[in-house]
Amino acid sequence: MTENNPATEQCCTKNPLLAMLDAVDDWLKELTIQRHSQHTVLAYFAALKRLAEFLVTKNLTWSQLDKRQLSQFVAKRLETDNLAISSIQQELSAIRHFYDWLLKNDNVLVNPAAHYQIKRQPRPLPAIADIDLLTQFLDQPPPDDPKQAALWSRDLAMLELLYSSGLRVGELVALDLADLDLSSCQVRVTGKGNKTRLVPVGRRAIVAIKDYLNHRAIWLAKNEMALFISQKFGSRLTTRTVQNRVKLAASRAGIAQNIHPHLLRHCFASHLLSESGDLRAVQELLGHSDISTTQVYTHVDFAKLTQVYDNAHPRAVKKPNNAQDKLKPTDDS
Template sequence: MDQLSVEDVVLRYLDHLTVEKGSAANTVSSYRRDLARYAEFLDGLGRTSLTAVTEADVREFLVALRKGNPAEGAAPLADSSVARTLVAARGFHKFAAAEGVVVDDVAHAVRPPKPARRLPKALAVDEVLAILEAAGAPDHPRALRDRAMLELLYSCGARISEVTALDVDDIDTESRAVVLRGKGGKERIVPVGRPAIAAIDAYLVRGRPALVKKSTPALFLNIRGGRLSRQSAWQVLVDAAERAGVRKDVSPHTLRHSFATHLLDGGADVRVVQELLGHSSVTTTQVYTLVTVNTMREVYATAHPRAQ
């Protein structure tokens, strides 16, 4: 097996992904493209056999991906694309070592670049309010549903999957609380603001009965009486933002980001926000503190006479 060419081992690895691991067709296709790039790079180094490849070669490949090759019209890859391609190469070398094609996994110590930490994009409070108003007009069952759903998303910082999975019994309008089921089925009880409760009450009284076609526990229903899907809920928000004149890219996660940012701007403790969001680690929540620090920095730079 030591005399197998790089291309031969690539084919074996792709078969392994397809047959033994049952990887999706799109995943295998992506690995095929990435490993073809890798095999071409190794060929350029004169490495026709995998036994000749060293850790230095893998690191050089990483550098080449990030630099590109302008002479051949190859642009530098974004860190996310570099990471994906290197993951394919690392998996390939791990497989080759496990199968006895090579003695050592030379790619083991070569780590993909960490993607740049993107700050969450939060809407201004007036933009959120405009979207909520636009979702509830005109006053008919679907509009009542849309307003209640978006009010709830923003009021408790829920994920869209958590809200579309809600049943009627999961929300207590008297105590103003909702039971959310997050990742891994972990439950948390989150308070809900009065405007959201009012919107949900209006929907339950005047909206949901008109949408019900058969008995169902689902809180938010589509026009056929079934549970509203994540995709449909996403479209509700996009349409409301367009009607409100909010030109930013808006997604259900935008309301979640806005919820967290507005709480921290208002003085909320980061650990309380962590619990409300259902984050297992406060480190995940702390990214929002960077947003508020940036906001404070901008205010300081424009308002303080000795800032410049």
């Protein structure tokens, strides 16, 4: 019988990290068979490899991970590795799915990531353009070239409608001619979740759309129902085309600020809220199911809100508006 050799035993002992990654490999093979993308598989492997390395330094295995250690791992990724919260959310998703698989195969008793959440970063307020800049953008003269002038009539109709009604670019390109009611100045919009809403269309947008419809009749391909169509193909425009046309219009107007379709939606919401102070109405017009989305989505003109408060609240400090109001009590008492 061969005598045990310590060196041989050490050589044959598997590296703890590699041993832990064996389970990951088995899971990812199943995902590959299930036709998950290679990008997803590689991202999952990278996330779990980092967690495995963390556990090995603490002499822990997959089954010994609990929420306390998971919090330590997340803290390390945040503070030491300077990872963005959105990236950590993706790593937690990989960990959560992996532990679901381990549970299914009776390799662990609990999923420590099942209900684990980290506080999301506050969504940044969107940039907006002031009214003077939008006037420069929307009131620019048409190009001299007749073909480009015809395209500008379509582009202006799109831009006016985006700003007039606060549409998403996807909602804009999805519009059919039947969705537009010029007589009542309304448009029927199909938004997220296939929900429809009726939105007013401004006077300037109506004028621009009527001008564009003359060209649409010439460009129209057979049976095309889309409101906004390609001059060349007569078919529905893509979101990318609209984005490119907006940038071209900004360049023609000599505007350095990054103008894009969603910026016009931001401006619609911000300017409307600033003048009305009616958050619920803006929520309905934007098609938001949750008013908290509207609160983050729009800029609030604080000076305007202060004016509304001063004029409406019984305990607010109002400006004197008559001789009696101007009388001030003396300090003799």
